[in-house]
Amino acid sequence: MAETRRRGEVLEAAIAEAVWAELAESGYAGLTVGAVAERARTSKAVLYRRWPGRAGLVMAALAHHAPTTEDVPDTGSLRGDLLVLLRAIAAGVSGRSIDALWGLLTESARDPELAALVRERLAELQRSGPVVAIFDRAVARGEVDAARVTPRLLRLAPDLLRSELLVYGAISDAAVVEIVDEVVLPLAGV
Incomplete structure (x- = not known):
């Protein structure tokens, strides 16, 4: 069975958790949009449509938590x-x-x-x-x-x-x- 495409709050929560996990593993300096996309099981294009880069992702994760x-x-x-x-x-x-x-x-x-x-x-x-x-x-x-x-x-x-x-x-x-x-x-x- 194919995985249902996530949207809205469900996708944003998955992305925030992926950012949080990447911060724990790699720190801010080592965090990349590609690693967050992979961990959140989404694409870099999806992330870049919402956030201009890693700083925006980190701000979203901080706000989420x-x-x-x-x-x-x-x-x-x-x-x-x-x-x-x-x-x-x-x-x-x-x-x-x-x-x-x-x-x-x-x-x-x-x-x-x-x-x-x-x-x-x-x-x-x-x-x-x-x-x-x-x-x-x-x-x-x-x-x-x-x-x-x-x-x-x-x-x-x-x-x-x-x-x-x-x-x-x-x-x-x-x-x-x-x-x-x-x-x-x-x-x-x-």
Whole structure:
């Protein structure tokens, strides 16, 4: 029996898993579009139609593995929701995440189009990602004044996690708690 052609989310999930596996095996520098296509059992043409190269593939894989708004339960408090989200991100971090981030940073420094793509993806997350949903719930509960919820506040926790990962190579639970309790909540007026 011939294999059914995969499309949409099923194909994208297979590609994201293939990218993740290639990152684990070869690192960012060794990742090729051809190897991802072979592992995902698709063609390079299919990949190039969606992503201009390996950086786009890696960004898609990172996004696929990142927590979404639906992944963050409503704990009833801003602190609880932030801790759940940041701990989920920290738990999902691995050596390939660090390698992928460094690879993207390096390639972005040389490629203005990629740098713009990375900035666009981060801006999209800041407009509608899980942190926005968490703060929206906190505002709706009356826990936070909406006037205090600025774009900088919304990107602060993810930026600090990214920094922690890139500088120290890991995100400890103590760092997660400090980011929430000592930085984000005081700035949010909680």
